[in-house]
Amino acid sequence: MAKEKKQVEQITDMDVDFAQWYTDVVLKAELIDYSGVKGLMVLRPYGYAIWENIQKVLDGMFKETGHENVAMPLLIPESLLQKEKDHVEGFAPEVAWVTHGGNEELTERLCIRPTSETLFCEHWNHVLHSWRDLPMLYNQWCSVLRWEKTTRPFLRGREFHWQEGHTLHATAEEAMAETMQQLETYANFCENWLAMPVIRGRKTEKEKFAGAVATYTVECMMHDTKALQSGTSHYFGDGFAKAFDITFTDKNNQLAYPHQTSWGLSTRIIGGIIMTHGDNNGLVLPPKIAPIQAIVIPIAMHKEGVKEKANELLCRLRDAGLRVKADFSDYSPGWKFAEYEMKGIPLRVEIGPKDIENGQCIAVRRDNGEKVVLSLAELEEKVKELLDLVQQGLFDKAKRNLVENTFDASTADEIKEIIETKGGFIRTKWCGATECELKLKEYAGVTSRCIPLEQDGKTGPCPVCGKTSDTTIIWGVAY
Amino acid sequence: MAKEKKQVEQITDMDVDFAQWYTDVVLKAELIDYSGVKGLMVLRPYGYAIWENIQKVLDGMFKETGHENVAMPLLIPESLLQKEKDHVEGFAPEVAWVTHGGNEELTERLCIRPTSETLFCEHWNHVLHSWRDLPMLYNQWCSVLRWEKTTRPFLRGREFHWQEGHTLHATAEEAMAETMQQLETYANFCENWLAMPVIRGRKTEKEKFAGAVATYTVECMMHDTKALQSGTSHYFGDGFAKAFDITFTDKNNQLAYPHQTSWGLSTRIIGGIIMTHGDNNGLVLPPKIAPIQAIVIPIAMHKEGVKEKANELLCRLRDAGLRVKADFSDYSPGWKFAEYEMKGIPLRVEIGPKDIENGQCIAVRRDNGEKVVLSLAELEEKVKELLDLVQQGLFDKAKRNLVENTFDASTADEIKEIIETKGGFIRTKWCGATECELKLKEYAGVTSRCIPLEQDGKTGPCPVCGKTSDTTIIWGVAY
Numbered sequence: 001m002a003k004e005k006k007q008v009e010q011i012t013d014m015d016v017d018f019a020q021w022y023t024d025v026v027l028k029a030e031l032i033d034y035s036g037v038k039g040l041m042v043l044r045p046y047g048y049a050i051w052e053n054i055q056k057v058l059d060g061m062f063k064e065t066g067h068e069n070v071a072m073p074l075l076i077p078e079s080l081l082q083k084e085k086d087h088v089e090g091f092a093p094e095v096a097w098v099t100h101g102g103n104e105e106l107t108e109r110l111c112i113r114p115t116s117e118t119l120f121c122e123h124w125n126h127v128l129h130s131w132r133d134l135p136m137l138y139n140q141w142c143s144v145l146r147w148e149k150t151t152r153p154f155l156r157g158r159e160f161h162w163q164e165g166h167t168l169h170a171t172a173e174e175a176m177a178e179t180m181q182q183l184e185t186y187a188n189f190c191e192n193w194l195a196m197p198v199i200r201g202r203k204t205e206k207e208k209f210a211g212a213v214a215t216y217t218v219e220c221m222m223h224d225t226k227a228l229q230s231g232t233s234h235y236f237g238d239g240f241a242k243a244f245d246i247t248f249t250d251k252n253n254q255l256a257y258p259h260q261t262s263w264g265l266s267t268r269i270i271g272g273i274i275m276t277h278g279d280n281n282g283l284v285l286p287p288k289i290a291p292i293q294a295i296v297i298p299i300a301m302h303k304e305g306v307k308e309k310a311n312e313l314l315c316r317l318r319d320a321g322l323r324v325k326a327d328f329s330d331y332s333p334g335w336k337f338a339e340y341e342m343k344g345i346p347l348r349v350e351i352g353p354k355d356i357e358n359g360q361c362i363a364v365r366r367d368n369g370e371k372v373v374l375s376l377a378e379l380e381e382k383v384k385e386l387l388d389l390v391q392q393g394l395f396d397k398a399k400r401n402l403v404e405n406t407f408d409a410s411t412a413d414e415i416k417e418i419i420e421t422k423g424g425f426i427r428t429k430w431c432g433a434t435e436c437e438l439k440l441k442e443y444a445g446v447t448s449r450c451i452p453l454e455q456d457g458k459t460g461p462c463p464v465c466g467k468t469s470d471t472t473i474i475w476g477v478a479y
Numbered sequence: 480m481a482k483e484k485k486q487v488e489q490i491t492d493m494d495v496d497f498a499q500w501y502t503d504v505v506l507k508a509e510l511i512d513y514s515g516v517k518g519l520m521v522l523r524p525y526g527y528a529i530w531e532n533i534q535k536v537l538d539g540m541f542k543e544t545g546h547e548n549v550a551m552p553l554l555i556p557e558s559l560l561q562k563e564k565d566h567v568e569g570f571a572p573e574v575a576w577v578t579h580g581g582n583e584e585l586t587e588r589l590c591i592r593p594t595s596e597t598l599f600c601e602h603w604n605h606v607l608h609s610w611r612d613l614p615m616l617y618n619q620w621c622s623v624l625r626w627e628k629t630t631r632p633f634l635r636g637r638e639f640h641w642q643e644g645h646t647l648h649a650t651a652e653e654a655m656a657e658t659m660q661q662l663e664t665y666a667n668f669c670e671n672w673l674a675m676p677v678i679r680g681r682k683t684e685k686e687k688f689a690g691a692v693a694t695y696t697v698e699c700m701m702h703d704t705k706a707l708q709s710g711t712s713h714y715f716g717d718g719f720a721k722a723f724d725i726t727f728t729d730k731n732n733q734l735a736y737p738h739q740t741s742w743g744l745s746t747r748i749i750g751g752i753i754m755t756h757g758d759n760n761g762l763v764l765p766p767k768i769a770p771i772q773a774i775v776i777p778i779a780m781h782k783e784g785v786k787e788k789a790n791e792l793l794c795r796l797r798d799a800g801l802r803v804k805a806d807f808s809d810y811s812p813g814w815k816f817a818e819y820e821m822k823g824i825p826l827r828v829e830i831g832p833k834d835i836e837n838g839q840c841i842a843v844r845r846d847n848g849e850k851v852v853l854s855l856a857e858l859e860e861k862v863k864e865l866l867d868l869v870q871q872g873l874f875d876k877a878k879r880n881l882v883e884n885t886f887d888a889s890t891a892d893e894i895k896e897i898i899e900t901k902g903g904f905i906r907t908k909w910c911g912a913t914e915c916e917l918k919l920k921e922y923a924g925v926t927s928r929c930i931p932l933e934q935d936g937k938t939g940p941c942p943v944c945g946k947t948s949d950t951t952i953i954w955g956v957a958y
Binding site: 033049051071072073075080094096098099102110122132 | 519530581582598605624
């Protein structure tokens, strides 16, 4: 049987089944395809184009602050992975092992990198000599593997793409400043490019990265009020340097251990964009990161002059520096509207015979459906204004969601009630004990998201043990 | 013992031991570091920056011709790899096998991709429906693994970075046009960006890609007159489509098989740049691809006004759109000269107190050592002119090497004598039989490099069997 022209299909209502809605969007917007191996996916052109835009912006930010890209090997010998005790405990249970090369069994198992701290350390052991060589500010774009039990596109994969920054500094102070600078880079990127408001904070001992002294995070709230850890920045002190014997001659001609950081942001953020901005018509992309910012759609395309005019609009907008496409295919305008709504294109520009007569076109905002009549004389500036409005509108809506769904509580019962009836983020004081954290997870099903950098200076009771503390913490249910 | 300030060390003379010279350059120019796994290397910032520039240019060319980037999974199930008979025979003996995920043994072995034809085919089997979906013009930037026995940095690695383009077309003609277009893209890139003259040609049946109908190549000659296959473009016909059951509904509403291509260029080309342009002072980079095009070096740096003037030159050249750095470190000018020669920076710009007095600076070309006095008033345009001269000078020198070391022959004895006394490329007629190719390899140690696209239309004897043929072929010893 011959295959059909492709259909725009209905997706699940997000208020009925958010998880199914998410899967529908990921597939119908043509972001990914499943592969034959669970947890490994194909990033299709449209999905990868979003990642390329993310890469371009972040890579520029990293280079502005003096970072250089490198490429580390894909494989880590088992003995190398084991050099830092906490690190290997955290990662060894979830790595994929290569045991054979061609027809021969290897003398030592090699794991596919789950993260590259050990590889950077081995390299630095080779190349660091003097204080003149510091800081070393490295980053790599790659994919890593973690053999997760449950997987979901973008959110939790056995393979995911990311950048991992790794830096080496002469002093603890410099390393800590780097850690915080990179956290701020992520916060800036999430808020000002992805329109995703963040809470900057520190992870608890329980939640920190395996081998880190401290882990910092930007946490975002999704449309369903669950949390997404969107980027993390780790301070390592000199623990790895000692484990891997990385030393340098300082200015006083003494051997010293350098201090280290790492920081990462992954394709998981694409899941975050979907779950922050998406709606029942599909994906909604912030204009600053959208592969296509505006789509030009000719109406009554076969009437004289329509195609030409649509093409003129396309060229004008492209010349104005916008990422824009036009669809001259033989699908109906209605089909095209639905298709590009599904793909989350921030602005639709319609042009038909009547519009041409009136020297205008119609622009439709993806975020709120608003229709605006634009004079063709002012096309470029008005389209840019509208895209700015969409960007700001998305941020404001997400910020409202975050503010309206963050609640204060002071007892475990309150936390349990809020999480079961309303969801969201719950702000309490906390004594600092991992024991209380574990009990609260057991009792209310929440995990600590972060200890916000911004603290109110007040005191209150730990919701579990009742001990008075001035530390504010955020609890929630996380992806 | 405290470690020392780093030294610029001597490298092996290229005319004494070309292989050792190559290894010295790769390490001393800080392009790579060895990792703990044979054949897997660290691409250090300077080495990776060359690759990033290559990526930027090629990626732009691919996108100009309508290609989109995607990301395929890292792992291929054994059963998927086996679907195309010739392909699996070519690759199965040299893949790395993952047998365990975490603590569990996998039910099916997974190989780390040695190339991604099978993954693209599986995906296309899922998503191709109609002629409207064609062509699909995909590319991916990634690393792949092949478990080679002998390895050399860039030239032959168990892991290497590359791009692999994969395209799907409605007709054989379109697929063949794509194959040739991408070959021409590689030829253009090698000649006009890397200053590496190429011979465009077709591979013999023996040398073609596993699973291809035809493989096309651009072959370059290195300084030692050996050959480097620098980029390949394959035409697959509908063989893979049939093996993977990829079909589409054509314009007549009939099910049809699409036709396919793939094409790749890898970090091996960096080895090619080194071996084409390098000299006894180290690396020599073509300006168009060099991470740093000019280095500004202050002379008598502590004299009044020198640092400021050097910084002014840096800013002016940077503002003119050049990739330029200045070195204000406390190493001596002599040390800096040697260091940046080793790193192959195309132009050195020296500025000292005398130069400032005279309103001039000194520019030194890396390719031929020529010193030029530049008036500061014309700094930007003169530096650009000099960089163009270096680019052209490198191409001309490589072209001379290629022309002067390409020899005609008509018997196997002649070929043997030429390759043993002079090396180079040997041009003969060839009957087309794999048997003759194998005999010649056995007798003279040469392999067929390619059947050049440009043929002279004349006839002559096959050097092995003596049969008259009008097919010209190039023989050589290859990396």
